Amino acid sequence: MSDAGTPLLDFFFAALRAIVIFAAVLQVVPALVYFERRLAAWIQDRIGPNQVGPVGLLQPLADVIKLAFKEDLTPEGVDKWIYRLGPALVYAPAILAFTVIPVGMDLQVASFDVGVIFLLTIGGFSVYGLAFGGWASNNKYSLLGGLRASAQLISYEVALGLSVIAILMTAETVDLNSIIRQQWAAGTAGLLEWNLFQQPLAAFIFLVAAFAETNRLPFDLPECEAELVGGFHTEYTGLKFAMFFMGEYVAMITMSALMVTMFLGGWSLPWVEIPTSPSIVDVALSVGIFMSKLVLLLFFYIWVRWTLPRFRYDQLMNIGWKVFIPLSLLNLGLTALSGVLGWNWLIPLPW
Amino acid sequence: MSGWLEHLVFGILATVSVLSSFLVVTRKNPIYSALFLVVMFAMVAGIFMLLDATFLGFMQLLVYAGAIMVLYLFVIMLINPRDETLPDEGGTSEKAFAAGVSLLVFALLTFGISNSDLVTEMTTPGGIPALAEVPATHGAIEAFGYELFSKHLLVFEVASILILVGIIGAVHIAMKQRPASADEDDSNEERLVTDV
Numbered sequence: 224m225s226d227a228g229t230p231l232l233d234f235f236f237a238a239l240r241a242i243v244i245f246a247a248v249l250q251v252v253p254a255l256v257y258f259e260r261r262l263a264a265w266i267q268d269r270i271g272p273n274q275v276g277p278v279g280l281l282q283p284l285a286d287v288i289k290l291a292f293k294e295d296l297t298p299e300g301v302d303k304w305i306y307r308l309g310p311a312l313v314y315a316p317a318i319l320a321f322t323v324i325p326v327g328m329d330l331q332v333a334s335f336d337v338g339v340i341f342l343l344t345i346g347g348f349s350v351y352g353l354a355f356g357g358w359a360s361n362n363k364y365s366l367l368g369g370l371r372a373s374a375q376l377i378s379y380e381v382a383l384g385l386s387v388i389a390i391l392m393t394a395e396t397v398d399l400n401s402i403i404r405q406q407w408a409a410g411t412a413g414l415l416e417w418n419l420f421q422q423p424l425a426a427f428i429f430l431v432a433a434f435a436e437t438n439r440l441p442f443d444l445p446e447c448e449a450e451l452v453g454g455f456h457t458e459y460t461g462l463k464f465a466m467f468f469m470g471e472y473v474a475m476i477t478m479s480a481l482m483v484t485m486f487l488g489g490w491s492l493p494w495v496e497i498p499t500s501p502s503i504v505d506v507a508l509s510v511g512i513f514m515s516k517l518v519l520l521l522f523f524y525i526w527v528r529w530t531l532p533r534f535r536y537d538q539l540m541n542i543g544w545k546v547f548i549p550l551s552l553l554n555l556g557l558t559a560l561s562g563v564l565g566w567n568w569l570i571p572l573p574w
Numbered sequence: 575m576s577g578w579l580e581h582l583v584f585g586i587l588a589t590v591s592v593l594s595s596f597l598v599v600t601r602k603n604p605i606y607s608a609l610f611l612v613v614m615f616a617m618v619a620g621i622f623m624l625l626d627a628t629f630l631g632f633m634q635l636l637v638y639a640g641a642i643m644v645l646y647l648f649v650i651m652l653i654n655p656r657d658e659t660l661p662d663e664g665g666t667s668e669k670a671f672a673a674g675v676s677l678l679v680f681a682l683l684t685f686g687i688s689n690s691d692l693v694t695e696m697t698t699p700g701g702i703p704a705l706a707e708v709p710a711t712h713g714a715i716e717a718f719g720y721e722l723f724s725k726h727l728l729v730f731e732v733a734s735i736l737i738l739v740g741i742i743g744a745v746h747i748a749m750k751q752r753p754a755s756a757d758e759d760d761s762n763e764e765r766l767v768t769d770v
Binding site: 355370373 | 605606609612628629632633635636639640641644645647648651652654656714715
């Protein structure tokens with residue numbers, strides 16, 4: 224999308240992309256919260272929020288107004304600087320990580336030559352927000368929540384990174400648009416060219432690790448209400464709490480978007496030719512395809528949340544270190560071996 | 575990037591990194607030290623990126639700021655230092671001694687670097703002919719990988735063995751703490767409390 228124009232024009236387009244895409248991600252959050260509450264109600268056979276506006280559609284707006292007008296309490300004995308820094312450090316990395324996600328045909332806020340590594344690096348920074356927020360609150364439950372968060376996030380980051388490396392090895396690039404094109408490129412196999420089917424083990428590990436990285440059930444131990452009140456955000460109110468909350472949802476969107484990009488073919492459709500010089504309509508269509516895949520994956524996230532019970536903390540650590548990391552290493556080894564020998568170890572296809 | 579902008583960005587990165595490293599040693603509370611160390615890592619990563627070494631810059635962030643410092647922070651939070659419970663730091667004589675040693679190291683490094691052949695070559699106009707031949711992608715992952723796995727393969731492998739030894743050592747130390755007869759299922763209840 225970066226037309227070779229004057230530097231000023233380039234700057235204008237870059238700014239426009241950043242504003243539009245970031246604003247769109249922010250708009251998805253309230254919609255997602257509404258979606259989640261309605262789905263949760265549906266799964267649990269209740270009605271859910273249906274009073275504010277038609278079928279409860281204005282409920283997120285009411286929630287936002289409530290959060291914005293709540294008194295912003297700062298409890299006594301907190302470390303003021305770090306207490307304020309916490310929510311920002313959860314929220315900012317989550318939205319920054321979205322920068323490299325191609326939401327449509329070669330359409331992203333900015334493209335770096337380190338691509339997916341940028342996303343993993345920046346996304347990993349949110350652990351500081353959780354840890355700092357938990358520590359600064361001067362509350363033992365918050366501290367335990369922060370500790371759990373940091374331990375959990377680094378444990379699962381290893382498995383997540385290793386599963387991504389397997390993809391990068393087969394793709395031989397870190398550029399997300401190229402990874403999408405490769406999932407389409409061979410063409411003939413169509414759907415089977417998706418990394419989901421090419422690298423099912425990596426896809427499974429990535430999915431589970433993404434749940435753990437975003438603190439979603441069944442891995443939401445850092446804010447486990449039965450043991451820790453609210454975990455790291457117990458002492459936060461009003462907009463500071465909202466920032467934690469939004470950071471979590473944005474991280475969930477970013478992780479799902481990465482999953483769509485790396486395993487589900489991103490903005491491409493199997494069997495549908497990718498035009499070399501896309502028109503505006505093509506780009507709009509590709510954004511639509513990406514969004515539909517994203518919504519399906521977010522639905523899956525919510526579905527899992529309201530279906531599976533929470534793990535115990537020692538189970539979480541055991542699964543992470545003794546199952547997922549060895550599995551991802553095994554997958555890495557098999558991928559390397561298949562790369563050297565030139566065969567596909569999972570699907571012995573004739574081509 | 576055009577000349578003056580590059581200088582400006584470098585100036586900001588360098589100033590903030592020096593300031594934050596100063597704050598790392600002067601803060602009493604280790605949480606703040608950790609925080610400023612992360613800032614320092616980010617600034618150094620920025621300097622790497624300014625030199626076209628984008629991959630190295632992000633690796634610096636991913637490994638040091640994203641992983642190692644989180645572990646440090648984890649340990650610091652387990653100790654849970656509060657301003658009122660922290661012990662007093664050493665007196666002025668001790669601080670002066672530490673400052674003296676640091677200054678000495680700084681002077682040595684400055685002297686060494688400014689007298690090195692490389693700097694003399696670089697500051698002489700047209701000193702390094704090879705510099706013109708460096709392609710713009712010399713910091714990209716591909717170039718980085720080729721360099722690492724061809725020229726520096728032995729060093730790379732030795733470093734990997736060193737890390738492996740470290741991991742085995744850590745596992746060994748951790749294993750000693752656990753009673754040999756502990757049954758996995760019985761100890762779960764107890765570990766729930768101690769495992770955070």
